[in-house]
Amino acid sequence: MRAVDIKTGKGAATALYITDIPKPTPSKGEAIVKIKAFGLNRMDLLQRNGQYPVPPQAPKTLGVEFSGIVESLGEGCKDGFKVGDEVFGLAYGGAYAEFIAVSTHMLLHKPHHLNWDEAAGVPETWITATQAMYLVGSFEKGKSILWHAGASSVSISGIQLSKIGGASKIYVTAGSQEKIDFCVKELGATAGFNYKTQNWSEEILKATDGKGVDVVVDFVGANYFQGNLDVAARDGTIVHLGAMSGTKLPNGVDIGAFVRKRITFVGSSLRSRDLDYQGKLRDTLETYLPQFEDGTFKIYVDKVFPWEKIIEAHEEMEKNTSQGKIICTIS
CATH class of the missing domain: 3.90.180.10 (Medium-chain alcohol dehydrogenases, catalytic domain)
Structure with missing residues (x-):
């Protein structure tokens, strides 16, 4: 063949x-x-x-x-x-x-x-999103969620699953306004943030009155590690599925939020x-x-x-x- x-x-x-x-x-x-x-x-x-x-x-x-x-x-x-x-x-x-x-x-x-x-x-897209949300991220109705790479296939599925699953807020990051508009206007995300032009972690904290989000699903890795700790809510979960920006953390990363906010960081694969x-x-x-x-x-x-x-x-x-x-x- x-x-x-x-x-x-x-x-x-x-x-x-x-x-x-x-x-x-x-x-x-x-x-x-x-x-x-x-x-x-x-x-x-x-x-x-x-x-x-x-x-x-x-x-x-x-x-x-x-x-x-x-x-x-x-x-x-x-x-x-x-x-x-x-x-x-x-x-x-x-x-x-x-x-x-x-x-x-x-x-x-x-x-x-x-x-x-x-x-x-x-298959891969919807199964990965389901695994990230429920089996790894312990998502429940009423929780808020952040999908990085919002216009990626897994996050497109995840946004839809979050909406039907009763998420209180659905946030995304993406690299263009076109992608953000797609996630918000077409898929129903609450809001999106452009990682190229905005400090997305600061903007999400503003949008949530400093509370952050309950579940973070990340494919980016090193460059988002600190931001994910910053935006994770108390008792929140960060689901690490990929490392598009690498696996070596930059100097100065502050891991204090793990204890201060009781954050769970879980790496997983399918x-x-x-x-x-x-x-x-x-x-x-x-x-x-x-x-x-x-x-x-x-x-x-x-x-x-x-x-x-x-x-x-x-x-x-x-x-x-x-x-x-x-x-x-x-x-």
């Missing part, structure tokens, strides 16, 4: 190319899915550069979310799928390819109202979790399907590329200008 590979094992986007590799065979409980579309995620950029700890069970091929058609089933599949079913799902890796082997418990039936592009952009943990989140995602259908939850696809333009797709993600998912299709 054809799949995306990386010249010399790692490198810039220009190192990506399509080549032939062996087609996977299903292990017990797995399906082989013929992929129609796959979603790009920031972890793909890190993995491409050799900066992501890939789980031992993952193939070297990039990609964790996809949509497609069940081609065959291995022994022991008990999740009600059959050959020919249209599905979407989450895998440990291997989605940048014509076929993927994946546990049937990580698949969902694709609703008819979702096209292949939309379905491919759902891809390294076992199948049972991921499967429970998949089950939660399944409960969202009616809300995707009635329009309560919206899926935002920013750009779609044929997978032959995988270099351009990765370069587009690196620009940090998208408002929603970047998807590649396989014809």
Whole structure:
């Protein structure tokens, strides 16, 4: 089968190319899915550069979310799928390819109202947002929440989940007024702050009368560490999911808020979790399907590329200008 590979094992986007590799065979409980579309995620950029700890069970091929058609089933599949079913799902890796082997418990039936592009952009995004809010961040109705990188796919999902979950206030940060307007006017966030032109932590404290926010979801890392401590409310939780600005803290960081405000700082990931943990989140995602259908939850696809333009797709993600998912299709 054809799949995306990386010249010399790692490198810039220009190192990506399509080549032939062996087609996977299903292990017990797995399906082989013929992929129609796959979603790009920031972890793909890190993995491409050799900066992501890939789980031992993952193939070297990039990609964790996809949509497609069940081609065959291995022994022991008990999740009600059959050959020919249209599905979407989450895998440990291997989605940048014509076929993927994946546990049937990580698949969902694709609703008819979702096209292949939309379905491919759902699993990683919505599962990560759910995990960050509820399993890690201990979000409850009435709490306030801050989503950094507000126009990123995970935060777009998170804002919608926060709204339906009864958040008292939903704040975001973003790098342009266009993105802030999108988060506030389109998604329903309470307010947004431009990290390029404003001191976002000071502005959030002003907006909350100095109280701060109960849950902070951060993908940025080092550059936001102090600001996150400053804006976290008493007994607040900071959920650390990524380190786009690095992991080494600058001199002068004041950690006194940990004790003074009893802050909980939790780092987490999804891809390294076992199948049972991921499967429970998949089950939660399944409960969202009616809300995707009635329009309560919206899926935002920013750009779609044929997978032959995988270099351009990765370069587009690196620009940090998208408002929603970047998807590649396989014809």
